[in-house]
Amino acid sequence: MLIYKEFTFDSAHFLPNVPDGHKCKEMHGHTYRLRVWIEGKPDPQLGWVMDFAVLKKIIKPVVSTLDHKCLNNIPGLSNPTCELIAVWIWDQLKPSIPAMKRLELHETPTSGVVYEGE
Template structure:
């Protein structure tokens, strides 16, 4: 069964590698919507894959490290595109959350990426 929990955070960034004149070369911000997916069997007695509170305990510190930050200043996040931010989140969360199967990150209400570790 798939289970997900959603988080939001606000961050600024700029994309240094885009061509001159591209609007994303300038500093700008987004309200990101993050959905973290885990997959596993239903626990026979508890009736869940995992406790949402336990999922939140793992993901929330990562989200807090991104919230209201300039993502270009993070040492492990060079050229912070939506794709690279999703990989960054995956790399921070996966070691503590073995059931993680997908990170879905929306940069705007209509644009985003899905990363599954591949």
């Protein structure tokens, strides 16, 4: 079974490696939507895969690190594409959430990435 918890955060960034003249080379912002998926079987006693409150407590500090920040200034995110932000988030969360199966990161309502680790 898969469960998920969703979060949003607002951040600014620019993509330093795109060609000159590309609109993403300039500083701009997004309202990101992050969905973290956990895989497991419901606990026979409690009836859930994981307590959503515990999941929120683990994820919230990572989201707070990104929220209302310039992503380029966060160590490990000097080129903060949606794909590399997703990998960065995964790397922050996976040690605390071994059952994490995937994460989705949307930088706009119609654009995003699904990451399932390497």
